[in-house]
Amino acid sequence: MADMAAEPPPAGPRTLDTARVEFEAFFERRYRELGRFAYLLTGDSAASDDLTGDVMLAAWRQWDRVQAVDEPVAYVRRIMVNLAATRIRRLSRERKRMALFLIDAEHSTSASPDGAAVVDVRAALQQLPARRRACVVLRHAFDLSEREVADSLGVSVGTVKSQTSKGVAQLQRLLGDNAEERWLR
Amino acid sequence: MSRQPLPPGEEWIASLLRAEAARHEPDRALILSRLDEELRGPSQRIRTFDRDIRSGRRTRVLNWPVLVAAAAVTVVLGVAGVRAVWVGDQRTAGPAGPGPLPAPATAGNPTLTPSTTTSPQTSLGEAVTPTPSATGHRPSASASSDAGSRQLASGTQVNLHLVQPGTAFHLPAPGYSDWMVVGARQDGTVVHQKSAAPAIQNPLVLGSAAPKAVTGPFVIDWTGGFPEQDRSGDVTWWAVPGNSGYAITVTLPHRNERSIVQLCLGTVDAMALVSAWALPPGSSGPTTPPGNAHANGTPSGAVSVSVGAGENGIVTVTAPDSAAGGTLVVAVQGTPVRGTGQVGLAAVTMR
Numbered sequence: 001m002a003d004m005a006a007e008p009p010p011a012g013p014r015t016l017d018t019a020r021v022e023f024e025a026f027f028e029r030r031y032r033e034l035g036r037f038a039y040l041l042t043g044d045s046a047a048s049d050d051l052t053g054d055v056m057l058a059a060w061r062q063w064d065r066v067q068a069v070d071e072p073v074a075y076v077r078r079i080m081v082n083l084a085a086t087r088i089r090r091l092s093r094e095r096k097r098m099a100l101f102l103i104d105a106e107h108s109t110s111a112s113p114d115g116a117a118v119v120d121v122r123a124a125l126q127q128l129p130a131r132r133r134a135c136v137v138l139r140h141a142f143d144l145s146e147r148e149v150a151d152s153l154g155v156s157v158g159t160v161k162s163q164t165s166k167g168v169a170q171l172q173r174l175l176g177d178n179a180e181e182r183w184l185r
Numbered sequence: 186m187s188r189q190p191l192p193p194g195e196e197w198i199a200s201l202l203r204a205e206a207a208r209h210e211p212d213r214a215l216i217l218s219r220l221d222e223e224l225r226g227p228s229q230r231i232r233t234f235d236r237d238i239r240s241g242r243r244t245r246v247l248n249w250p251v252l253v254a255a256a257a258v259t260v261v262l263g264v265a266g267v268r269a270v271w272v273g274d275q276r277t278a279g280p281a282g283p284g285p286l287p288a289p290a291t292a293g294n295p296t297l298t299p300s301t302t303t304s305p306q307t308s309l310g311e312a313v314t315p316t317p318s319a320t321g322h323r324p325s326a327s328a329s330s331d332a333g334s335r336q337l338a339s340g341t342q343v344n345l346h347l348v349q350p351g352t353a354f355h356l357p358a359p360g361y362s363d364w365m366v367v368g369a370r371q372d373g374t375v376v377h378q379k380s381a382a383p384a385i386q387n388p389l390v391l392g393s394a395a396p397k398a399v400t401g402p403f404v405i406d407w408t409g410g411f412p413e414q415d416r417s418g419d420v421t422w423w424a425v426p427g428n429s430g431y432a433i434t435v436t437l438p439h440r441n442e443r444s445i446v447q448l449c450l451g452t453v454d455a456m457a458l459v460s461a462w463a464l465p466p467g468s469s470g471p472t473t474p475p476g477n478a479h480a481n482g483t484p485s486g487a488v489s490v491s492v493g494a495g496e497n498g499i500v501t502v503t504a505p506d507s508a509a510g511g512t513l514v515v516a517v518q519g520t521p522v523r524g525t526g527q528v529g530l531a532a533v534t535m536r
Contacts, residue, residue: 027217035211040202046416049212053219060220121205141202145189168195175201 022067023060030073031056033142034080040137041084043126051087055080077138077152085130124174128167135160136167208412213371214398214421342503343461343490350402350497354449354532357409362438364534366407368398368423369416379411384436385446385533389473391518392429399424402497403449403531427455427526430518432473433533437463439510443503446513447534451497455519455526459500460487463508474516487516494522497529 034055038048059066059076066072125133131153138149139160149160191199356364356378363384366376373396377383390396401422408415425431437444450457460474474487492498504513519528 027220031213031216032211035216036206036209039209039211040206045209045414046418048209049215049416050219052211053216056216057220121201125202125205136198137202137206140191140195140199141206143188143199147189168198171198 019063023063026059026066026072027056030076033073034076037077037137037142038080038084040125040141041080041130041133042087043122047087051080051083054083058083071148071151074148074152078154081131081134081153084134088130120175124171127174128170131155132163132167132170135163136171139164140168210370210372210374210412212369212416215419341461341463341488341505341508342501343459343488344501344503345459345490345492345498346501347496347498348402351404352402352497353404354406356405356407356532356534358536360536362444362535363435364407364532366405366410366419366532367530368396368401368421369405369419370413371398373398374412376407376410376413376416379409379414384438384535386434386436388423388431388433388530388533390425390429390431391473391516392425394426394429396423396425398422399529401529401531402451405449405532422449422451422529422531424453424527424529425519427452427519427521427524427528430457430516430528431530432514432516434472435513435515435533435535437504437508437511437513441506441509443506444508444513445536446502446504446515448500448502448515448517449497449531449533450492450500450517451529451531452492452494452519453527453529454494454523455521455528456494457492457517457519457528458489459492459515459517460489461502461513461515462487463504464512464514465508466510468511472512472514474518494526 031052035048035052038051038055039045042048042051055076058079066075069075125137128136134153135149138144138152139146144152146157146160146164149164150157153160155163356366361378363380364378365383365385365387367388369376375387377385388396398421400420401424403420403422405419406415406417407419410416423431433446433448435444435446446461448459450459464472490500492500500515502513502515515533517528517530519526
């Protein structure tokens with residue numbers, strides 16, 4: 001009996017409906033935050049919406065697991081970081097292949113009409129390694145504690161501390177010595 | 186819940202990142218549609234994602250011979266495709282008739298994806314002979330009877346070019362001085378070309394109905410927009426009830442050449458009358474049409490063209506040289522023919 005009780009209940013219509021309602025509530029509560037997280041990870045509006053859609057889909061497909069964890073949103077953030085890293089690797093491979101055929105792979109990153117400061121921040125972020133970028137973004141842009149960042153990324157608090165510290169230092173270097181003064185002005 | 190403070194001296198970086206994050210408003214409809222679409226039929230890609238999630242990374246064995254063969258086929262098909270597009274453009278541009286219809290994309294001029302365009306259709310509305318008014322409208326000696334357009338003696342011209350659903354646009358295109366994408370965002374924000382002083386003002390919705398961002402017939406890509414930098418494959422537009430419409434005001438530049446304003450619009454179970462009139466610099470003339478177009482006639486001094494029920498197209502308005510520095514008003518007024526009906530607007534451009 002005990003073993004049978006440990007089995008998850010069969011997925012009847014009621015269970016599925018309940019899960020849908022819960023997922024929809026999660027979606028409404030979190031899509032904006034996750035979309036902006038994706039934007040800072042990818043540096044691209046369209047790609048971030050695609051990524052957010054993929055992440056939400058993945059979350060729905062394993063909704064039972066997402067709900068089973070203490071912090072569902074942390075689990076979904078981890079999905080996002082993994083998918084973003086996958087996407088970056090894929091793009092990198094595609095650029096290399098295109099270069100093989102002498103196709104200009106840089107056309108899509110042509111001059112942006114953004115203000116210089118905005119481009120600076122986005123461009124600087126993109127130069128950080130993926131996991132370091134995720135640490136800095138979650139800790140600084142989303143105000144998560146080091147423990148929450150660690151839970152979201154599936155790493156230790158020590159790793160978060162060191163990666164965030166290195167990431168911030170790298171950002172400061174990339175943005176230039178006067179960046180803080182410019183921001184304060 | 187108390188937050189863990191940031192180390193001293195790092196708050197400015199946090200502020201920069203928060204500001205950057207706030208610049209992006211995720212497209213709820215797009216995210217949801219992706220979810221719906223994928224949930225209906227699980228694909229290989231989803232399984233791939235699941236593998237990514239479990240492992241945190243994906244390894245893929247590259248099959249180089251297949252890759253090289255695929256690339257070769259792609260190059261061959263690409264050359265054939267470019268050639269086909271070029272031929273298609275010539276056909277599309279040919280019967281354009283008078284007036285600045287959207288030019289072929291391969292000519293560096295905006296807009297239509299040639300394979301989805303059709304010839305201009307003939308079910309145009311009645312021309313309106315303008316009358317003198319206190320606001321400086323110039324009278325028309327005669328309106329053109331051209332099938333695709335109506336033209337005043339002053340040179341104002343309105344032209345309709347019908348297109349099929351699925352017609353694609355990319356903004357901006359060479360020669361464009363301003364553009365605006367309407368209905369792409371669920372938060373109601375209109376996306377403008379990023380510039381200090383947009384010439385095209387946000388559309389004014391006629392009547393009390395609020396516009397809704399719903400799926401429309403056009404596919405729009407843009408880069409260099411604000412508040413959203415870029416997007417590919419946007420398919421939503423603004424829709425208002427069929428008894429409503431829009432008024433768009435455009436500030437014309439000071440230059441000795443005609444300005445051309447184009448609207449991507451359409452109807453669902455409704456007809457629409459598109460009217461345009463120019464106001465000279467300093468004029469306090471009307472920037473909205475009086476009442477319902479079909480009931481009360483078009484505004485004094487306007488030229489107009491009708492869009493039939495269920496039609497989608499590009500309306501091109503050519504402002505005369507004499508209107509330089511003034512204002513061009515384009516009004517779209519709907520009349521439902523079945524049920525509530527809808528009048529949709531997707532984008533406005535100027536060159």
